[in-house]
Amino acid sequence: MSSHEKLSAAANDRKARLAQLKSLKRKQAPTSDEADAAPSPPAHQAEISDAIVRTEEEGEAPSVATTYLSGRNYDPTTRNVKLGFDNLPIADPTNTLEYKAQQLALETKAQQEAENKEDNGLDLFKLQPKKPNWDLKRDLEQKMKSLDVQTENAIAKLVRERVEAQKVIRQKKPADGEGEEVGMEGSELVEAMHLKEQEEARDRRRDEEDEDGIYRAKVRIGTAFTLALHEAISDRGPCDILESVNIRSNPSVRSKTRWKSVARAWI
Template sequence: MSSHEKLSAAANDRKSRLAQLKSLKRKQEQISDAPEATDSSPSAQLQTETSQALTRTEDDDEKPSIAATYLSGRNYDATTRNVKLGFDNLPISDPTNTLEYKAEQLALETKAQQDAEKAEDKGLDLFKLQPKKPNWDLKRDLDQKMKGLQVQTDNAIAKLVRERVEAQKAIREKQPTDGSNGEEVGMEGSELVEAMHLKEQEEERERKRDAEEEDTSNSMMSNLNAQNEGRVMLDADFTSIRRTL
């Protein structure tokens, strides 16, 4: 017998059993509606047959299915015989401790900050704008070039101080006197202090020059602002005179 014939025979057998079960249920309903007879032999027989059929079907249902045997149940629910959709419980205990939630909160904060800045944003006051100095680009380029020159200047100063100290040391060696070591140390210290004073004086002169340039630029800006204010007032006066005329 081929497999096709076996499957057809099993299907026919199942259909016959289902038809028998339906007929038994129908007969039981008819008997329950009719008055109970004194002879209980046919009714008892029907009840036993129905109970046997029901128990047979229950036993068939209670048998473990093939899906439950061979499938892990990770993505398939054997009770509903369908695919599991989503999670019954959240896999994360704290939903606020996720990157998505933090990114959303950060986006909301930035948006609120931008809205606040737009609300507080005011027009630029032209009178408060201060242009850069006319020689700011030249000074920038000069500072870049002066970095290497400054190192050479420091080395030259140190070299000159060292030469002076060595020359004075040679002179003192030719003319030895008491306490020569203390005088040597004192002369070295005085030379170093003198060099430091010279360097500080140069830096102070540069600072004064920069301050004077800033004062001149500020005074020019104040004069320009005053001229602009005067022009605005004159324009307002002219407009008022024209309206009166």
């Protein structure tokens, strides 16, 4: 028998069963005593029969899956096999080899990107010229290290001496003067901190003034050279420029004349 004939035979059997169930439903309902005496059908069979009758009344053919399959391993909504579990079997999803491998791959990628950034060449747009006194500061820092150690030792020595002196005074005086002594110590410490901050501010101001002085000197030199150049152009013509070059060899010439000669020589 071919598969087509098998399917047609199964369809005919199903139609016969549906007709029988429909005829049973249309018969007169039994009395209450008979209903109590009659055994109730299983719940699963009752649900299937109700679903079949409902589909027949609506004019739709019942699905083969709902008729023959119990639904234990088959999901009629997705028309596929049910999964073995509805929730994850692992309580902590981060404690798996897959998750650890993924995190390790992300860390390796981030490390490679950081190394690539470090291996890149210098960015010319981010370069800044150093200050004129950067080498002096570098040498001064090396020399100041030993002085800083000596300064810290001296401060510690002064603090110890002051604490010992306060202890001696506290032993001589009654207990009423403890609050005042502690207040004096705190005020002295605050005053020392203020003095240190003022010294640092003076050092920073001195550095800024030195830098400003160097910049102003450069500006003055450039301005003087420009003025001398304009005067040389306005006073003498191009033919006399070569003659004025010899003025630079004379040390008794004034600075203004020297600037004029240099300007003419550059022209």
